Amino acid sequence: MENWSQTLTAGPLLAIAAFAVALLLVLIIRFKVHAFLALAIVSLATAFATGIPSDAIVDVMVSNFGETLGSVALLVGFGAMLGKLVEHSGGARALADRMVAVFGEARAPFALGLASLFMGFPIFFDAGLVVMLPIIFAVARRLDGPVLLYGLPAAAAFSVMHVFVPPHPGPVTAIEAYGANPGLVLLVGIVMAFPLWYVSGYLWGLFAARRFPFGVTAGLFGELETDNIAQPPAVATVIAILLLPLVLIFANTSLLFAASIGWADATAEWFKLAVMIGQTPIALLISVLVASYVLGWRRGERGSALEKILDRSLGPICSVVLITGAGGMFGGVLQASGIGDALAGSLGDIGLPVIVAAYLVAVLVRLAQGSATVALVTAAGLMAPSVAAGDFSAMQVVAITLATAAGSVFAGHVNDSGFWLVGRLMGMDVATTLKTWTVQQALESVVAFALTYMLFILF
Template identity: 70%
Template sequence: MDDFTQTLGAGPLLLIAAAAIALILVLVIRFKVHAFLTLVVVSLLTAFATGLPPGSIVTEVLVASFGSTLGSVALLIGLGAMLGKLIEHSGGAKVLADRLVEAFGEQRAPFALGIASLALGFPIFFDAGLVVMLPIIFAVARRLGGDNVLLYGIPAAAAFSVMHVFVPPHPGPVAATELYGANLGLVLLVGLLIAFPLWLVSGYVWGLRVGRKHVLPVPAVFGETDDDQPADPPSVGTVVAMLLLPLLLIFLNTGLDFLDGLGVVSDEEDWVAVLSAVGSSPVALLISVLVAAVVLGKRRGQNGSAIEKTLDSALGPVCSVILITGAGGMFGGVLRASGIGGALASTLEDIGLPVIVAAYVIAAILRLAQGSATVALVTAAGLVAPAVEAGEFTALQVVCITLATAAGSVFAGHVNDSGFWLVGRLMGMDVKTTLRTWTVQQGLESVAGFVVAGALFLVAGLF
């Protein structure tokens, strides 16, 4: 694949991408073909249509992109589901849900879950944070009756998304900061300041709207109902400690990365490397599952066989989620390998838009074309960075350009984004509902982020 040269122009490549996305929607929505099979078939057809070398399509594109997606997602989902099952099975999720409702009231429960997710989303990545919070979200939904999962799930998921997109030390804003030469501390400060209003508009308000419009039952990922809760559930403090353990470990890792970027520590030192490994998301969740098995299982009188059955029962419901998410990554990998993103970027580079607008538009179109927010952000920042360097921008204006690029990279995630399938399947949504709820939320978050960054850019230019 290294010697592959795409001979098709941007026009034909864009048409192929649009046709592939349309085919996925028709097969899944109209003909009810399973999403996993649909994504694999369309990925293969798209690879042939774009002229990728036939001998490299299966191993170097399909399997490689499928595997690279699962490498980061499967462990998180599997271990997160185990942790959630232990919390749910012990009665801990119901206990914490009751306390949240008691403290904030039934009407403010979605707001409370969103605020908690904003706080937890500072150190933890989007997918890991969502999986850890889901048992609490589901328990609150059941506790308040009606099993309306989106009313509570969308605000929480949006909170993790906002923090992941706009706030260091998450990889997207950090990468853009480095490429633009922005001040990392200033990016962190501005990102934190805009995170709450962005979530309030695109997450909380939108979540209330779609939650009332699309009433869906809580999926049976961590258990069917609360009817068989144990008589001696763990305390709220114990449950909170189990939830905070992976977050603290992950924060250890992201904090070390942040300090390494500032030059305070070096990742070449052995102790830093060891602590970074312990704080990586899969290892942090693994440690948390083992601790939870002891604290929520063995110390509460369960034997090894009972704990093993509890953990095993967590994996079945998430297998479909894992496979579909991997297949979504496969489709995105085909679009990237075919050169669609590069062709679009080259075309847009010559349009002559203002720098901050060009950065946003390029990132947004790349996001729509190939699915990966990270690829969209890094590619757009790499293209726009020379113009930023040549321009006479203030430090705050460079920060605004950085955040505008990050906003573009999250625009309207759809069927070529593995996160689209992750959120949709974990919350029990079909493709049509996921497009109407999560895709629109991502679009609102992106546009609102760009509007705020653009307004700050104009204000910063006055001083």
């Protein structure tokens, strides 16, 4: 791949990408081909069609598959174990009962979404969603309601925080590219988060649940626990266990921030150890070990009994992990084909206002190759010289930064690994995921751009 360069222009590349997406949808929806197999077939065909050298195709596919698995498998695996322990002990049901008692049945979706906004500040989207799912499922079963009524507001909350609020990688990348003020981006991102979530997550969740009123399946954590638990753990214990990974991850974030402003020595061994402990996979592993003792060993589930509980959590997520990895592989093939660079280059001089151009470039690259991070980096890299040369106020630069982030999340679909993660975790088929999650992502993007554009005009 080092000596290979793409000779196709943006037009043919975009046509190939559109045909590949259409073929994938036909294979899965019309011919019922398993999503994992369909993604592998279409990824291989797309690599040939875009001219990637034959001797590099397998490396491109495997490396992108492995890269996606590296970020997803540990998080989903540990998260599923944690969720199974919480569910099996009766803790999820106890917490669900308490939430319903405190907030009422009608306000349960709002409460779950609000809790997810809080949890989403330090924790990444996929990890936060997996940790929150046992509570979402427990509330849905407790109230016998559609899973999307409780799941979509929570998932949207994690998405909003992940896309727009530092220290998540998207906004941090855009801050560095544009030279924006990190404090202002953080402040504006937090202020934007609630109205953005309320419209694109909570209200949309209410609407989507009426259209798709399916209940909880036995998808993520194995067979549902139907036995009545005589003595479930205390609600405070369950909350403490669920908050443990958040505390560790937030400590990691705080230490890195302290080092960046000179308040801590990043070369010290204690600093490196503390940062390692607060990285998401390690934080979740520690949480699983604590939960194994508190919700398992201490309650009489020991030895092979505890091992079987944990083992039952891993079987159902196998398909989720593999399909998510294959989704990352498909997006990686499109990225390797150069479609993002070709699109960005063709849109570089279209004469639009900088904030609009940054948003549209991010949108188109996102739609073409799937990765929100690549879309954001591409758009920010292209527009950074224009921002630096323009006479923009500090707040206008913040608005451009967040507008680019808004474009990078637009309408995630089959070439985005997150699309498969959300759809499979919530028990949705491809068509339903397109009608619910893809629309939510588009709505989140458009509403966020409207807010940032108003900010750009006013300040």
